[in-house]
Amino acid sequence: MTLPVRDGVLYFKRCAATGEAQPYMYQRCLCCWEDRLESVPASGRATIVTLARYRRTYHPDFPHPHTVAVARLEEGVEIIGMVSEADAGAMNMGDAVRVHLDADGHVMLVPDARLDVCAKT
Amino acid sequence: MKGRAVAAITGLGHSVIGRQWSGNARELAAAAVVAAVRDAGLQGRDIGGLLLARSPIQAPADLPLRLQVDLALKDLSVLSAIDASGTSFLQAIHYAQMAVGDGQAEHIVCVFSDTPLLPQVPGQKSFSRAMPLTGVDGWEAAVGLYGAPGAFALMAFRWMAQRGAGADDLGAYVRSVRLWASLNPLAMQKKLMTQEDYLASPLVVEPLRVADCAYPANGAIAVVVSRAQAARGMRQAVFINAVARCHGGRTEPGGDAPEDITGAAVVARAVYADAGVGARDMAMLQTYDAFSFLGLMALEDYGFCARGEAGAFVQAQQTAPGGSLPMNTGGGLLAGFYLQGATPVHEAVVQLRGAAGERQVARRGPTLVGGIGGRYEHHAAMILSLEEQL
Numbered sequence: 001m002t003l004p005v006r007d008g009v010l011y012f013k014r015c016a017a018t019g020e021a022q023p024y025m026y027q028r029c030l031c032c033w034e035d036r037l038e039s040v041p042a043s044g045r046a047t048i049v050t051l052a053r054y055r056r057t058y059h060p061d062f063p064h065p066h067t068v069a070v071a072r073l074e075e076g077v078e079i080i081g082m083v084s085e086a087d088a089g090a091m092n093m094g095d096a097v098r099v100h101l102d103a104d105g106h107v108m109l110v111p112d113a114r115l116d117v118c119a120k121t
Numbered sequence: 122m123k124g125r126a127v128a129a130i131t132g133l134g135h136s137v138i139g140r141q142w143s144g145n146a147r148e149l150a151a152a153a154v155v156a157a158v159r160d161a162g163l164q165g166r167d168i169g170g171l172l173l174a175r176s177p178i179q180a181p182a183d184l185p186l187r188l189q190v191d192l193a194l195k196d197l198s199v200l201s202a203i204d205a206s207g208t209s210f211l212q213a214i215h216y217a218q219m220a221v222g223d224g225q226a227e228h229i230v231c232v233f234s235d236t237p238l239l240p241q242v243p244g245q246k247s248f249s250r251a252m253p254l255t256g257v258d259g260w261e262a263a264v265g266l267y268g269a270p271g272a273f274a275l276m277a278f279r280w281m282a283q284r285g286a287g288a289d290d291l292g293a294y295v296r297s298v299r300l301w302a303s304l305n306p307l308a309m310q311k312k313l314m315t316q317e318d319y320l321a322s323p324l325v326v327e328p329l330r331v332a333d334c335a336y337p338a339n340g341a342i343a344v345v346v347s348r349a350q351a352a353r354g355m356r357q358a359v360f361i362n363a364v365a366r367c368h369g370g371r372t373e374p375g376g377d378a379p380e381d382i383t384g385a386a387v388v389a390r391a392v393y394a395d396a397g398v399g400a401r402d403m404a405m406l407q408t409y410d411a412f413s414f415l416g417l418m419a420l421e422d423y424g425f426c427a428r429g430e431a432g433a434f435v436q437a438q439q440t441a442p443g444g445s446l447p448m449n450t451g452g453g454l455l456a457g458f459y460l461q462g463a464t465p466v467h468e469a470v471v472q473l474r475g476a477a478g479e480r481q482v483a484r485r486g487p488t489l490v491g492g493i494g495g496r497y498e499h500h501a502a503m504i505l506s507l508e509e510q511l
Contacts, residue, residue: 002257002258002259003257003259003260003263004257023256024255024256024260025255025256025257026256049279050278051275051278051327052266052271052272052274052275052278052326053326054271054326055323055324055325055326055327056323056324056325056326058249058265058268058271059249059262059265059267061265062265062267066265068264068265068266068271070275070279079255080254080255080264080266081264082264082265093278093279093282105263106263107260107263107264
């Protein structure tokens, strides 16, 4: 696994020339085709873009119900993360979340209001 | 000249299509090619090219170029394999059209073959791998985003929220293709559904239910693409009036554009412009509906409905038998059989030939055939008709 995480912090890519944040999949800047993309720590603040709630188990490590969401970092890049069962029911598009990297290395998307609870897990 | 075909589909064939094991992908492909060539009234020696449309869930070695040797085809001027997920078959036809138009060959066979249902392996298993969306190896697996339904549910939820679409709209689409499937001897999901039946279908990944997901099948489909001049004298020729592709190269999440700017709209506009027609001129729509909401999206992206109106259009039964826009008239991928981009092409040719039996549409006019691949990063569209010049 090569998640863009170091020391518990999520990183995103930014063009060294234009300063534009770049989707993870690209190896060059979409604007100027520059290949010097720097890795920059993300603030962790994001907005939910969409959700998928599993009602069947596709992998034994992720028994259903299990929720995956796409969130847009405030820096402009979209990521995917998991939403805990406690949060999944009330979560919707446009909700403000924080990216939380739990002890197992999971990328969790946590509602702003519950950040303090999550920090204890 | 706009809409003037340089090529035509002159042969159509398929192997056994079904849930059972009838042979490996290579064997099924060979059977489909032979059927298509014979259907065109040709022999192996008449074939100048072979293009293989590979399924993304099969290893390249499962459908090798050596299929040429299996089929005893000699001295081909065109031989290649194409790998662009659900658009591979349309791509193969596009390359064949260009090659025959360029005089490289008179007749080229394109074949798609897939065996998602292996002995001891149910279809769900074949489609349950983590689907790459972010471009970061392992990210999808790390968050449990396994299976095509999960990746497409993310897309469905977003699209439905943007359009205000709901279960009534998805259910109406499923019911429409079930009606068509009930008239198609090859279809696998013929049971008619009420909206209550639809809502009773178990959720797989919200908002998608079992009834919203394609029904995988083993099988192969082949077409013979011939130079238009050669096709004139051939029975059952269906002309290719326009083809376009768009490899957007972007997926969500992580892409550089919102999901409502799609390559589907790009290719539809391109084929309409190339053929000098519009969506209103299409007699039918045959397109890629591996998940129900993709059918609704296609109606908007291909210009048949304004933004947000596809649900009401389908609820008004406009896509069902007797409606103003017969759509996926064999039951589509959802209720017919899931042979990816080959299913819509097969149905378009059958309908245009007037060979669709009970489900035959009244107007055998220009038909839009659409295809998507991956998670909406590959797109293709084609206009087929009985007229060399539209």
